[in-house]
Amino acid sequence: MRNCAKIALNPARHFLYQAVMQSPSLRQLDIFAQMVAAGSIARCADMLGVSADDIARDIGSLEMRLGYRLFEDMSGTVRLTPAGRKTAQAMTLLSQDAPEDWDETAAPAQAPLPPPAPPRQTIMLAAPAPIFGHFQDALSAFEAANEDIAITLDLQVQSVTDAAAALREGRADIAYFYALEEPAGFASRYGWSEPLSLYVGAAHPLAQADSVSRDDLAVTPMLALERHNPMRHIVEDALARGRVRLGPPVLESDDMFAVMTALRAGKGVFAAFGALARDLGRMDGIGRLPLDTQLPAIEVRQALGPRAAETPAVEALAEFLFL
Numbered sequence: 001m002r003n004c005a006k007i008a009l010n011p012a013r014h015f016l017y018q019a020v021m022q023s024p025s026l027r028q029l030d031i032f033a034q035m036v037a038a039g040s041i042a043r044c045a046d047m048l049g050v051s052a053d054d055i056a057r058d059i060g061s062l063e064m065r066l067g068y069r070l071f072e073d074m075s076g077t078v079r080l081t082p083a084g085r086k087t088a089q090a091m092t093l094l095s096q097d098a099p100e101d102w103d104e105t106a107a108p109a110q111a112p113l114p115p116p117a118p119p120r121q122t123i124m125l126a127a128p129a130p131i132f133g134h135f136q137d138a139l140s141a142f143e144a145a146n147e148d149i150a151i152t153l154d155l156q157v158q159s160v161t162d163a164a165a166a167l168r169e170g171r172a173d174i175a176y177f178y179a180l181e182e183p184a185g186f187a188s189r190y191g192w193s194e195p196l197s198l199y200v201g202a203a204h205p206l207a208q209a210d211s212v213s214r215d216d217l218a219v220t221p222m223l224a225l226e227r228h229n230p231m232r233h234i235v236e237d238a239l240a241r242g243r244v245r246l247g248p249p250v251l252e253s254d255d256m257f258a259v260m261t262a263l264r265a266g267k268g269v270f271a272a273f274g275a276l277a278r279d280l281g282r283m284d285g286i287g288r289l290p291l292d293t294q295l296p297a298i299e300v301r302q303a304l305g306p307r308a309a310e311t312p313a314v315e316a317l318a319e320f321l322f323l
Helices: 014-019 024-038 041-048 052-066 082-089 129-145 160-168 214-218 230-241 256-264 274-281 312-320
Strands: 071-073 121-126 149-154 174-179 189-194 196-201 222-224 249-252 269-273 286-288 298-304
Touching: 024 041, 024 052, 024 082, 041 052, 052 129, 052 256, 052 274, 082 129, 121 160, 121 312, 129 149, 129 274, 129 312, 149 312, 160 174, 160 298, 174 312, 196 230, 196 256, 196 274, 222 256, 230 269, 249 256, 256 274, 256 286, 269 274, 274 286, 298 312
Parallel strands: 121 149, 121 174, 222 249, 222 269
Antiparallel strands: 174 298, 189 298, 196 269, 196 286
C-alpha cells in the first residue's frame, strides 16, 4: 500500500529538528523517518543531537495520533511493524536515505533485477489514520488475495466535506469519514461508532467524583488539539450536540506527550474518541470522567465514488472491509 498524502521528508539533521519544533506533527514524522534511516534509537538521538528519551517520547506520541504501533521494539536495533513498514513506504524521500540492509528481505546488491510485474489495478482508499489502523489487517489480506490490485492510501480525509471532495475529484474510490449522523444529500453507510469520552488526571478535582454534571464541566478548563486540527472540530461539534460546554482552553497542542503531561498535572479535561481514547484509558494517572449525561458517539461512515459500480474490485473491497 502506498500513501498518496505526498509526505516528503528530507533527511533529519539537528538544524531541521530545531526548525520544526513549533510543529509537533512534522517533528514526529521527521523523527520517524530518521529512526528508520538510523536503525536504532541511540543512533537516531546522536544524529539529531537530542536524548533517546526525547526520541521515544515523540515516537510514542506519533503512534497514539496514528492509532497503531510503528515499531515492534524500541531497544537495540528497532524493527518496524507491518503498519510501520507501510507508513515508511509512504514517505517519498525516505527510501533515498534508508540503509539497504534495513529490510531483511532486500536482495543482494549484485542480484539480477526481476522481470517487470504486470500492471496492477489501483484502488484509492481515503480514511483518517486511526481508521487505517482499524482495518490494516483486512487491507493486507485483500491485497494478498488479489495480487493484481494495489491499494493506495490517502490519510488526510476526516469529515464528510473531505470525503465528498476526494470522491468527486477522483482522488479516492472509497472514503471513510467521521460524522455525527448520516449526512444529507451524500450517499454513505454506517460502519461503526466511536464513543466520545472526557479524561482528567488523578490530580484533578473531578477525578474522585462519583458523577460529573454539565455545570461542573462548564467551569473546568479544557485541553484541546490545535485549532487547525480537523479532529478538534469533530469533537467540538459532538460536545455542542450533547449540550456540553467546557471552560476555556489552557493548552492547545497536537503533541500528545504535552497533553498527557498537562492531564496528569490536573490542568484540565481532554475529550477523545477512537484509538486515542483507548490509549488514554490505559495510561497511569489518567482516567475517564463519570458523566451524568451520555455524549454523542462519533460515527465512522463509508462512501463510494460515483463510478464504483463500474469497477467490481472497488465494490468487492468496500464489502470486504465490512466483514
